[in-house]
Amino acid sequence: MSPIIEIPHLEEIQLDRSRPLQQQLYRQLHQLILQGRLQPGFRLPSSRRLAKELGVSRNTITLVLDQLKQEGFLSSRMGSGCYVNRQLPQDCLGLEASVWDSSVRPPVLSRYAQGLEEHGMRAEDAQGAADLPFTVGLPDLTRFPASTWSRILKRHSDRTCLMGFDDPMGHQPLREALSHYLAASRGVRCQPQQVLITQGAQQALALCALVLLNPGEQVLVENPCYAGAREALLARGAQLEPLPMGPQGVDTTALPSHTQARLMYCTPTHQYPLGGILSAGQRLQLLDWAASKGLWIIEDDYDSEFHFHAKPIAALQGMAPHTPVIYMGSFSKTLLPASRLGYLVVPEALAATFAKAKRYLGGDIPMLLQAAAADFIAEGHFVRHLRRMRQCYQHKWDHLQALLEPLAGRVETLAESAGMHLVLQIDGVDDQALCQAFLRNGFGSTPLSSYYLQGTSPRHGLVLGFAHSNGAGREAVVRLLHRLLATEFAP
Ligand SMILES: Cc1ncc(COP(=O)(O)O)c(C=O)c1O
Structure with a gap:
């Protein structure tokens, strides 16, 4: 009987659980076969064992194995499991030499892509998609007239x-x-x-x-x-x-x-x-x-x-x-x-x-x-919605301003009459680190310095998007700011 897949090979399979597993597993098994590390004639463990060892569902394993079988990399024998084929699809073997050899340089990117690599990321990108309270630019999602919107959508x-x-x-x-x-x-x-x-x-x-x-x-x-x-x-x-x-x-x-x-x-x-x-x-x-x-x-x-x-x-x-x-x-x-x-x-x-x-x-x-x-x-729903939201944001803005008053002197609030965010200028603070501390506590924000052009002198502080916040959240965020400015970020 052919040896079954060794555990070390299984350990090489690294799955990022935040992304779809099926495609990752397919690619990695496919690569092990193409690199000859799963040799022709090898018998794979049962789908039950693979599922257990890799911590994925049996259904995912079955789908991946079926795909590899259809492409000619594996075949199954009645009652004795799944094997790496002795004859692999020739095209892929030819491809393997250049595709998988890490010494081969990938073709150069366009000047556009090189420019993208050079000029870094904006703060929002680094943070990834976020709908945390105080994320800048996020409206109050709870006040959206969802039933009117779905009625209209349904109509069309x-x-x-x-x-x-x-x-x-x-x-x-x-x-x-x-x-x-x-x-x-x-x-x-x-x-x-x-x-x-x-x-x-x-x-x-x-x-x-x-x-x-x-x-x-x-x-x-x-x-x-x-x-x-x-x-x-x-x-x-x-x-x-x-x-x-x-x-x-x-x-x-x-x-x-x-x-x-x-x-x-x-x-x-x-x-x-x-x-x-x-x-x-x-x-x-x-x-x-x-x-x-x-x-x-x-x-x-x-x-x-x-x-x-x-x-x-x-x-x-x-x-x-x-x-x-x-x-x-x-x-x-x-x-x-x-x-x-x-x-x-x-x-x-x-x-x-x-x-x-x-x-x-x-x-x-x-x-x-x-x-x-x-x-x-x-x-007319749009204008009505805007009227309601204007009142709602003004109330939140007044509330946040009032909560911040005791911090005057250390924190200067800018953005007069700005609709959905408040700018807090905090001189001398490392605002990137402050923003990270907010994130660790479950709050969004953007460092004020990140809005300035490279090579110019930025102001420092935080931009807080208060639209997607409730009263308790506003109190909590100001308490947090108070605490951070008195400890980690003390002058
Ligand atoms: C100044 C400014 N322009 C434009 C946008 C809207 O961008 P988008 O429609 O791509 O969400 C925003 C949203 O945050 C903004 O702050």
């Missing part, structure tokens, strides 16, 4: 016209509903044919970088800046230049008289993350300056729905009839991050180019979701 779920391919510009009813909403509530000058539905604002940013920028060109950005924008621009090979900053955001009195940049990214109606608001005069100055320098402006209007103290501030895009503005927005905060719905409003002459870029980039948005969002807006 069997419509065959939503089951085929979408127009690359996006679903027409959503583009119409958005153009009415943006004109009425944000002063955006647009027709539906200018609206492009994107997979979140992140795809909108990636598209802007592709369509408006060549690698190596300069882009002016706020400093601090939204990391999603900074990284999308860097990934495209942009040279980022900080704009002069004042208390309200971009300092429009200090704009350079000369620039080589072709593009500017900014959040003029609510600076991200510090929360400043440029006055109408300052916004006009910015527009005039950009027009005189031949610059495109990407206006990220990411959360103007949640201003508390002032009336909504009209978007830069609509302040004059023909502005060089590409306007972008997102439903991540106003509906749900998981909707992955965002939008661009582009000058009509550019719409077809943006649509082509989106088609080639891929990443379409299910039409069912778009149809539901269109009805949600057109039937």
Whole structure:
């Protein structure tokens, strides 16, 4: 009888239990066979024993063995188990020599990929997907009108016209509903044919970088800046230049008289993350300056729905009839991050180019979701939801501010009237380490320094997204901050 698989071989099989097991096990057994370490004629242990030794279900083992049998690596003999075939598929043996030899260098990556490796990660990426309380950018998921949303989804779920391919510009009813909403509530000058539905604002940013920028060109950005924008621009090979900053955001009195940049990214109606608001005069100055320098402006209007103290501030895009503005927005905060719905409003002459870029980039948005969002807006649920959430966030904001008062002196709260997060400036603190300490205690946050461009002097502190928090959570987070600043992070 052939020897059965040795235990040491089984020990070499390492399974990462956070990922699907079947594919990992298949790959590793396949590799052991190709490397000749499970030799032709070897008998594998029974599926029961393999399942026990590897700590996976018998069903998974059976599926993996069946796949290897179908591919000609194993065969079973009635009543005596499963064997490595004496004749393996020749193609794979030929491949083995180069694929699995670690001395063979993999083919080089593109310059784009090399750039991605060089410029590191933004803090949110390092943290992975998170829905912890105080995670920045997360709305209050418990207050989403889920039953209305599912009723609308259900209404559309069997419509065959939503089951085929979408127009690359996006679903027409959503583009119409958005153009009415943006004109009425944000002063955006647009027709539906200018609206492009994107997979979140992140795809909108990636598209802007592709369509408006060549690698190596300069882009002016706020400093601090939204990391999603900074990284999308860097990934495209942009040279980022900080704009002069004042208390309200971009300092429009200090704009350079000369620039080589072709593009500017900014959040003029609510600076991200510090929360400043440029006055109408300052916004006009910015527009005039950009027009005189031949610059495109990407206006990220990411959360103007949640201003508390002032009336909504009209978007830069609509302040004059023909502005060089590409306007972008997102439903991540106003509906749900998981909707992955965002939008661009582009000058009509550019719409077809943006649509082509989106088609080639891929990443379409299910039409069912778009149809539901269109009805949600057109039937008034969206505006009602925003009104309720504005009140809810203002209450949370007031509460958190009041809880933080005793820490004044050590902790300065910034982001006046910012809708869903509060910026705590804490001079001299290692904010990356503070953020990690928050994470260990089950709270999200982002280090303030991570929003600044490399090579500039960052402020330190924490950005706390309070929208997805309850009263007890806010009390607990302030207690934790108090304790950490008195112990591990004492000055
Ligand atoms: C400044 C800014 N822009 C855009 C977005 C939205 O990004 P997305 O629609 O990709 O979730 C966010 C979300 O956190 C943001 O903070």
